[in-house]
Amino acid sequence: MKPELTLGVSLKMYFGYQQTLEWSRQIAEIVSHHPATRDGNIELFVFPSLPAIAGTLEAFRDTPVKVGAQNMFWEDTGAYTGEVSGAMLHEMGCGYVEIGHAERRRYFAETDRQIADKTTAALRNQLIPVICMGEAERCSAAEAIEQAVEQAHQALGPAEKLGLTGDAILAYEPQWAIGAKEPASAEFIGEVCQGLAERLARDASGARRVIYGGSAGPGLLSQLGRRSGGLFLGRFSHQPAAYKAILDEAFTLLNASTKGNG
Numbered sequence: 001m002k003p004e005l006t007l008g009v010s011l012k013m014y015f016g017y018q019q020t021l022e023w024s025r026q027i028a029e030i031v032s033h034h035p036a037t038r039d040g041n042i043e044l045f046v047f048p049s050l051p052a053i054a055g056t057l058e059a060f061r062d063t064p065v066k067v068g069a070q071n072m073f074w075e076d077t078g079a080y081t082g083e084v085s086g087a088m089l090h091e092m093g094c095g096y097v098e099i100g101h102a103e104r105r106r107y108f109a110e111t112d113r114q115i116a117d118k119t120t121a122a123l124r125n126q127l128i129p130v131i132c133m134g135e136a137e138r139c140s141a142a143e144a145i146e147q148a149v150e151q152a153h154q155a156l157g158p159a160e161k162l163g164l165t166g167d168a169i170l171a172y173e174p175q176w177a178i179g180a181k182e183p184a185s186a187e188f189i190g191e192v193c194q195g196l197a198e199r200l201a202r203d204a205s206g207a208r209r210v211i212y213g214g215s216a217g218p219g220l221l222s223q224l225g226r227r228s229g230g231l232f233l234g235r236f237s238h239q240p241a242a243y244k245a246i247l248d249e250a251f252t253l254l255n256a257s258t259k260g261n262g
């Protein structure tokens with residue numbers, strides 16, 4: 001059964017090693033006692049820096065939080081100094097991997113082709129790819145949908161041709177909203193996330209969860225309601241209290257929809 005709501009976190013390169021483990025323990029404590037996680041229809045994942053993955057897996061053991069990497073390589077083994085394979089991530093116990101974040105495109109010149117190869121490698125290694133996409137400049141919701149649909153096809157097309165039709169999450173992250181003071185408006189996010197999900201459901205990519213990222217924090221989920229599949233959080237998850245506030249909103253949202261109000 002697909003989860004009803006997804007909340008992911010990328011810690012990017014903000015935290016040190018001990019800080020990552022301390023944050024993970026605090027979040028694990030919150031999640032373990034939170035009613036939002038009781039029925040298993042919320043999907044939670046965290047992407048720490050690579051050296052902290054083992055410790056983070058340990059911190060979240062016995063919780064519903066899955067751990068993954070912020071990037072991976074497209075080959076499974078070989079002479080690729082400095083890279084990490086999906087095979088190793090899977091072996092360690094990771095369930096997810098982030099692919100194609102705007103910062104990787106910007107600072108490491110990642111191309112659509114590389115993102116597609118990484119997506120294929122993730123699926124080949126039983127990892128759920130969280131594929132990031134979104135327009136560079138502000139535009140209309142219709143244009144944003146077109147660009148995101150194109151990026152989704154570029155990323156998933158080669159894997160589909162190989163018959164790798166595993167689960168995947170699309171993180172819609174307009175580049176102009178990443179690292180900003182505030183997220184895009186709830187109206188805009190809702191229109192793009194719904195439009196993207198509908199378009200993908202109609203074509204070969206099949207039904208996909210579409211979540212929103214870009215200065216997302218407490219308050220946004222309540223504004224969005226069910227118009228997005230959830231959030232991909234950055235800075236505004238650094239305070240455990242903020243993470244808890246977002247889980248509270250998720251609980252309210254999940255309960256409202258159970259009662260048919262959402």
Ligand SMILES: O=C(CO)COP(=O)(O)O
Nearest residue numbers: 178179214215216234235
């Ligand atoms: O890029 C993001 C998540 O991947 C969003 O980061 P911020 O929420 O810090 O803008």
